Every structure is written in structure tokens, then in C-alpha cells.
Amino acid sequence: MTVAEPQAPTSAVPHLTLHCPACDNYYELQDLAWRCADCHGVLELSGFTPAFPKPADLARRAPTLWRYAEALPLSEPAAITLGEGMTPLVGAPGRPDVRLKVDYLMPTGSFKDRGAVLLAALAGSLSVGRMIADSSGNAGTAVAAYAARAGIACEVYVPESTSAGKVAQLRAYGAAVHQIPGSREDTADAAAQAADDPDTLYASHVYNPFFFHGTKTYVFELWEQLGGRLPQTLVLPVGNGTLVLGAHLAVRELLAAGLIDHLPRIAAVQAATCAPLATAFQAGESEPAKIAAEPTLAEGIAIARPARGAQILAAVRSTGGRIVTVTDDQVAAAHAALARAGLYVEPTGAACWAALSAGLVGEPEGAPDAEVPFAVAPLCGSGLKSKPPTQSPV
Known part of the structure; x- marks a missing residue:
């Protein structure tokens, strides 16, 4: 079978700029600015209008994230790509209404x-x-x-x-x-x-907005794998929010393209000992809470001062979602349960399954749909990268 190459932008770097929403300052990419010079605020990508490939085009493209070329701000780097993307979507242990997307099968072992x-x-x-x-x-x-x-x-x-x-x-x-x-x-x-x-x-996964245009492909793939639909709830880990913000970008782009008719809820999961976003969410605040972080098994989401915290809070609220917390004991138990199901993740990668297992995400709305799960969660990082949690039951 011949695989058609995605249609790439006409130049390696289209005329894009970075924009500070707070100060209305613009920066050329060549400036290598990573935050606003005036307010030190985060920058957004400006000058890019995404499109979405037609289903017939997708059918002829390689199973990588570059199949969505029209929706990405850069051309596929042929000498750099490692075939990243289109990770498996599998059933969750004991939960027929939940699917798990195995992003730890990416080339370096994580969704990053x-x-x-x-x-x-x-x-x-x-x-x-x-x-x-x-x-x-x-x-x-x-x-x-x-x-x-x-x-x-x-x-x-x-x-x-x-x-x-x-x-x-x-x-x-x-x-x-x-x-x-x-x-x-x-x-x-x-x-x-x-x-x-x-x-x-x-190359900051927090400050550089190009990163979120990469992580949004998680949802594009999910939309394809579920036959052009999305689950009621996207359960996502949140520390600096790189997957939450990418997912929110993706669902808005799919909605604008007429490919979905409503936004799925985002349920974001934090570690209980480092939860500035969950604390602010519960209090109705628009900025992350000031906290004193304590150690947690979920080291990958232990972020006490998320630079894009206000954006994360606004994104979750715009979908009617929530931000919840899980304890280290819950993470350890979820880590063990996933391993017994053949899914070996790092402890941070078990946080979403811990929230689902504890019933923190909510219940399905309406009659169950056999084809589209109530919720999907990512398995973000390989367990081969980290020590297993000592609390994990034998």
C-alpha cells in the first residue's frame, strides 16, 4: 500500500510570531523570545490558522502525528522524526466504559x-x-x-x-x-x-507554545481512533499543564472545524501534596493557589508554581470539567493494578487511573455507548524510567 505524504506548509518557518496577550507585544521567532520582555508573561503563537485533513487524506497517510500536517505550525522534519504518534488505545482493567491511551510507547517513553x-x-x-x-x-x-x-x-x-x-x-x-x-x-x-x-x-514545554501544538495531536488521534467522536470526559494529569492545554487547543479546533458538536469535559488530576490548581479550582479562584509543596510519588506533576496556571484553570472550567487530587497511596495502588493488567507506567502515569478508580471523575451522563467510552486517560510515561513506588502492594 502506498502512503501519501502529508501536505506541508510552503516554508520551513511560515511567518508566525509570538504574542503577549497581557501587553499586546509581538516577537519574531528569530528573536528567540521565551517570555514577554515587559511583563515576563507567557507568549502565544500568532499568525497560524489550522485546518484539518479530510478523512480520505488521512486514510492514505502514515500513522504518525504528522498525518495532521495542516493543523500543525511546522513542516514535518524528515531528518528528525522518529515516527512519533498514533499510540494504542486499549481497554482499562475492570472498566468497560474507560479506555487508556498508551502514550508511553512513544520513542523516548513518554507523551512529551x-x-x-x-x-x-x-x-x-x-x-x-x-x-x-x-x-x-x-x-x-x-x-x-x-x-x-x-x-x-x-x-x-x-x-x-x-x-x-x-x-x-x-x-x-x-x-x-x-x-x-x-x-x-x-x-x-x-x-x-x-x-x-x-x-x-x-525549548521549554511550559513557555514555548509550539509544544502545545504537538500535544494536541493526542486528542486528534483519539478522535480518529473512536471513529470521529470523543468521550464525555478526558482525564488528564496536570502539573505544568502541557497535555491539558494541548487537549483544550485540540477540542476547540475540532469544534471550529465542525468535527465535534460540543467540548468534552476535562478532568485534570493533581497530586494531593502539590495541588495549587485543585486548591484554586475548589475556591473559585482564577490564579493558582500559593502552596508549600511536599514530596509525592507523582514527581512529574509536582509543580507548585505553574506558569500557565490561569490558562489551565480557565480551560478546565470552559469545558464544565473539574480538577481533583489523588494521594500517594491511591497512586501506588493504581500503579500496581495497571501493572497486573500488563501496563507498566511510572508512578505519575498512574495518577489518572487512580482518580478514575477512586470515583473522583464523575459518572457517565445518559445511556452508555458501547462504541464510545465515557472516559479516556493517558498512560504518559514508561515505568522503566522510575523506581516503582515502595507503597505498591505485592
Whole structure:
């Protein structure tokens, strides 16, 4: 069978800009700006109008995220891509109304490949000499892998407590690893100080909006896999919100294209010991709560000061969704249950299943649909990257 190539934009970097909604400032991509110079606020992508491929076109395309070329702001980087995307959708143990999307089968073992490949493509098109990232592990390993593919020097800042498996993976890709004592926020601050160096792209999965255009493909794939429909509820982990914001972008684009008739609810899941968004959501606040974070098994979502917190709160509320929390004991039990079902994830990857298992997400509305599940949750990161939780029952 011959597979048709996606229709790519006419140039490697179309005329796109970055926009600060708060100050109405615009920045050229070549400026390598990663936040507003005036207010230090987050930037959004401007000048891009997505389209969606026709079903007949999709049928002829390779099963990667680049099948949605018209909806992506950059051309497929042929020398960089690792075939990322179109991960399996499988049944959940004991829950016929739930499906799990196995995103830990991405090339570097996490869903972060979806956004990292766009950042590397952007870096290559801008001919930068260095990429910098900060991460609790998975985003950094994804950026490092694609930087290696692109032949671009890469430095990754991680917390000192990052699991040895992730640090080893980073070094194997050739990245210079900076292990920072203190909190996840201390790591982000250290990376930010280096991000303004000349000829450097801050490949931030938090600040760079190209990343969200990558993670939105999670929902595009889900829409295809469910026959052009979406579940009532998207259950998503939330720390910095890269998957929540990508999913929200995707559902709005699908709605604008007339491919769905309403927005599914987003149920976002935080760790109980580090829950600035859940705390703010319950209080009706529009900004993340100021909290003192405590350690959690779910290290990948342990973010006390999410830079896009206000956006995350607004996105979840716009869908009629909710933000809930799970304890470490619930995460450990969910981790064990998934493993017994043949699904070996890192502890953070069990947080959504923990929320579903505990009944925190809500009940299905209306009569059950045998073809479309009530809820879908991602399995975000491979269990081979992290130590198993010590609380996990034998």
C-alpha cells in the first residue's frame, strides 16, 4: 500500500510570531523570545490558522502525528522524526466504559515526544546552536533525543531528586545534565537564567507554545481512533499543564472545524501534596493557589508554581470539567493494578487511573455507548524510567 505524504506548509518557518496577550507585544521567532520582555508573561503563537485533513487524506497517510500536517505550525522534519504518534488505545482493567491511551510507547517513553519534536523542528529551522530545557525528567529526555537527531547541542536542567533512569537516558542522548538542588521551581529558575544566552532556544514545554501544538495531536488521534467522536470526559494529569492545554487547543479546533458538536469535559488530576490548581479550582479562584509543596510519588506533576496556571484553570472550567487530587497511596495502588493488567507506567502515569478508580471523575451522563467510552486517560510515561513506588502492594 502506498502512503501519501502529508501536505506541508510552503516554508520551513511560515511567518508566525509570538504574542503577549497581557501587553499586546509581538516577537519574531528569530528573536528567540521565551517570555514577554515587559511583563515576563507567557507568549502565544500568532499568525497560524489550522485546518484539518479530510478523512480520505488521512486514510492514505502514515500513522504518525504528522498525518495532521495542516493543523500543525511546522513542516514535518524528515531528518528528525522518529515516527512519533498514533499510540494504542486499549481497554482499562475492570472498566468497560474507560479506555487508556498508551502514550508511553512513544520513542523516548513518554507523551512529551509530541511537543519536543516540534521544538527541535523549530530549532533546526532557526539554525540555533543550542537548546536548553528544564524538566522533572520526561520533557528533558524528549528534547534531548530530538536535539540529538537534529545535531543541536542540548543542556537539560533537572531537580537533583530526578530518578536515575531519566538522568541516564538524558546523558545517553548526549545532553549536558545540570542537577539542581531544591524544588522543581529552583530548577526552572536555573534554566531561565541560561535561556537568554545568544543563539539559544529555550525549548521549554511550559513557555514555548509550539509544544502545545504537538500535544494536541493526542486528542486528534483519539478522535480518529473512536471513529470521529470523543468521550464525555478526558482525564488528564496536570502539573505544568502541557497535555491539558494541548487537549483544550485540540477540542476547540475540532469544534471550529465542525468535527465535534460540543467540548468534552476535562478532568485534570493533581497530586494531593502539590495541588495549587485543585486548591484554586475548589475556591473559585482564577490564579493558582500559593502552596508549600511536599514530596509525592507523582514527581512529574509536582509543580507548585505553574506558569500557565490561569490558562489551565480557565480551560478546565470552559469545558464544565473539574480538577481533583489523588494521594500517594491511591497512586501506588493504581500503579500496581495497571501493572497486573500488563501496563507498566511510572508512578505519575498512574495518577489518572487512580482518580478514575477512586470515583473522583464523575459518572457517565445518559445511556452508555458501547462504541464510545465515557472516559479516556493517558498512560504518559514508561515505568522503566522510575523506581516503582515502595507503597505498591505485592
